Amino acid sequence: MLIVTAAAMVDADGRVLVQQRPEGKAFAGFWEFPGGKLEPGETPEAALIRELSEELGIDVERACLAPACFASDVAGDGRPMLLLLYVLRKWRGVPKPIEATALRWLRPVELHRITMPPADKPLIGLLEALV
Numbered sequence: 180m181l182i183v184t185a186a187a188m189v190d191a192d193g194r195v196l197v198q199q200r201p202e203g204k205a206f207a208g209f210w211e212f213p214g215g216k217l218e219p220g221e222t223p224e225a226a227l228i229r230e231l232s233e234e235l236g237i238d239v240e241r242a243c244l245a246p247a248c249f250a251s252d253v254a255g256d257g258r259p260m261l262l263l264l265y266v267l268r269k270w271r272g273v274p275k276p277i278e279a280t281a282l283r284w285l286r287p288v289e290l291h292r293i294t295m296p297p298a299d300k301p302l303i304g305l306l307e308a309l310v
């Protein structure tokens with residue numbers, strides 16, 4: 180089972196950051212929460228801190244990652260996947276689309292209107308209640 184961690188980064192206006200997956204990857208053009216797969220031996224939190232640094236160039240403290248909800252579906256390569264979503268309200272730096280095609284800040288209700296991977300769909304309603 181593949182474990183993927185992702186962050187719902189919430190700004191002061193209650194908007195959430197999503198990034199667009201680049202060409203050449205599974206779900207290319209889809210919008211996702213920043214994050215990625217655990218490397219061998221990595222904790223979910225360490226993986227997420229590493230991915231947020233690599234993908235967005237931001238620094239995150241372990242204590243700022245609040246476990247929020249999860250989803251179970253298939254990953255882009257068809258493997259069974261468990262997606263762990265954390266809510267994050269505090270970070271250092273300004274997020275930049277280092278690996279993604281683009282970034283957008285959207286209210287949770289607006290996430291219904293963009294194309295996200297199937298695993299993310301049940302997370303949207305949960306985020307509307309949480310954010």
Ligand SMILES: Nc1nc2c([nH]c(=O)n2[C@H]2C[C@H](O)[C@@H](COP(=O)(O)OP(=O)(O)OP(=O)(O)O)O2)c(=O)[nH]1
Pocket residue numbers: 183184185204205206210211212213214215216253254255256260262296297298299
């Ligand atoms: N980061 C992220 N990944 C998601 C979300 N929803 C979802 O199904 N996924 C899937 C897409 C990928 O199959 C997997 C995350 O893998 P990844 O971002 O570390 O790696 P990748 O597939 O982009 O490519 P690679 O680094 O293996 O080349 O989880 C989401 O909201 N955020």
